[in-house]
Amino acid sequence: MASQKAQQRRILGELQDMAQEPLTPSEIFRRADEVLREAVGFDGVCWHGTDPATGLVTSVLTDDLRLEDFSHAVELEIWSEDVTQFADIRRSGRRADTLSRATNGQPGLSRRFREQIAPAGFGDEMRVLFDTAGGHWGCAAFMRAPDRGSYRPGQLALAQRAARVLGTALQRSQLTLAAAPFTTQPPAVLLLGPDNRVTHADEQAERLLVEFADAANRVFAVPTPFVMAAEQARAAHASGNVPPPLRVRSDTGAWFVLNTSLLGGSGDATVAVVITAASAADVMPVVFATYGLTTREREVALRVLRGDDTREIARTLCMTTLTVQDHLKSVFTKAGVRSRRDFVAHLIASQVPVVWD
Template sequence: MANRREIEREVLGAIAELSACRPSTGELFRELHTLLAGPLGFDGGCWHGTDPVTGFPTSTVADGLDPGRFEQAVHLEMFGEDTTNFTAIRAAGHRVQTLDRATDGRPGTSVRYQELLRPCGYGDELRINFDLGGGRWASAALMRGHRRGRYGPAELRLAERIIAPIGAALRNAHLVTLRRARSDRSVQAGHPPAVAILDAQGRFRSADAGARELIRRMAEPISRACAVPTGFLTVACRAARDTGTSEVRVCTPDGRWFTLYASPLDGGDGRDGEVAVVISPASPLHRLPVAILAHGLSPRERQLALHAVRGSSTKDITTLLHLTVPTVQQHVTAILDKTGVRNRRELVALLTADHLPTLALPPRT
């Protein structure tokens, strides 16, 4: 029987082989769910694609869960104050957390456990934020039945070790969609802004033809109970909670990027009334933060890349960032190497323009 170290090596090797195939985000989630179920010991779970900038869930792949409770789970995530929420886990300085550890062995103090996990027969939950290089690429909630007991140190260690390779695979998947983005003119012509109205429970009240088409293309098995894709629920819940506008970037399964804007109607509280969601093709400005994160630049390199997009000269950057000319030049060289372009002009085009035939795929590493 293989020991835990051997299991870790096998799992990491399998993830590397899977990543080499450059799967889409959805395909990667489905393969990972099967691959990790045994080593991590979970009975059900959900994997969320996220807006890399905000970390808001935008898509879901799930197995072993009740689709009828999906909207309830989203509301608990967005409105609840549980220490096991993905945002709370980040705020506490963790990337991996379990229900048992977050509640000091008292799961009954968790509203999520009381209202969602225990009724479904789950005793513990492992939550992972796949954060890498400043990007929040995905998150996962993996539940195990009471008979398995609590997650232990071995599972937590494995969960920590898989974050970097899975985060890199997700980052590359985003990079492929960004490099293959169609021109703004084509997207705008085929997808003018669309509108959908959601009620306080996250159900659709009405939608125009454009919104219905996008909803159809983003359909997820977990949300078929009310046909609301994760991104719509997330942005509507966020607007309702903050009683103001909210936005999130989403990428459809066919690689199209959109921005969803949500706002409570009549200036009221979205928890009691309706929320309008406006869907527009994501502009280069909205894709820019994702593009910078997806190329794996360091924090300082991201700063320089933004200044390059703004048209700042080397002299300007040395003054703004209090760096020497040689240091700026070294950073620029590193940026060009990581992005696979030859000069600043191509860098700006890569980060802000759409489809460039000569820059169709990320450089292989």
């Protein structure tokens, strides 16, 4: 037991050291694979980047699994009711869970296990969320060979602790990515057919597809966020809901928002995806989550960006001036600045407009 705890401390220490380095999300995932594979005991893994505001998957990275199966994985995640789906784990307050634990040792109760995990040659799955500081920075699915048995409680506990550290690393990576200026370019539009392949795209959409290209292009011929946006639109329509917009960052560092519209009344209808350059209102929640601001600190920070002085903030938010000053001190510390002027200048340098009405 003592050696196991020492191993976990060493692993978490390695991850914490890594979290201090200026790495991209894909570099973080590959380094985490090297550190965690043996200790957690997985034989295959699929890493995902997510929209920090909604948690919807926006990228896929795997060296172990067949990307040809990703299409079915998207269908199962969005359309089926199953155990240990990413959204359900998040609602449960957990950072990780396994099929074996969730099904009381009967993974065959899971449709995902029957249709995808078992046919791929695996016996258990652990899903992990990299959420921290109010943001959803990524997630992963760890697969394990049948002859290794189910994931043990200690391995699940390690994954849960590692998830927090990796969430912090991914959160910080957003600060190291070069920012691109906000633009006033007109929206781009593409149409995805029932198989999520492009049927029509304007010139600007064709260019943006290149900027968002990832491993999913090999399966769908379009990047992951467009597939997820389209399937979310179909599922939302089927349930009478409105699909949420999807925030995604291009290779150039610019933020965009994907909005969708179903062209027809059936679940396999063509979907129009409208790609617009993100506004300050779209990006500000992500920026504040990146800094790790609390809800109250975000409210204070917004008033600073509006140009309110301390007394105005205190009156508007029903605080004392001392409380406002305490929140400001915390905001500046988390943002790595020393004053209001530095804070606004920092956001300008990050290409975030400071007029936010």
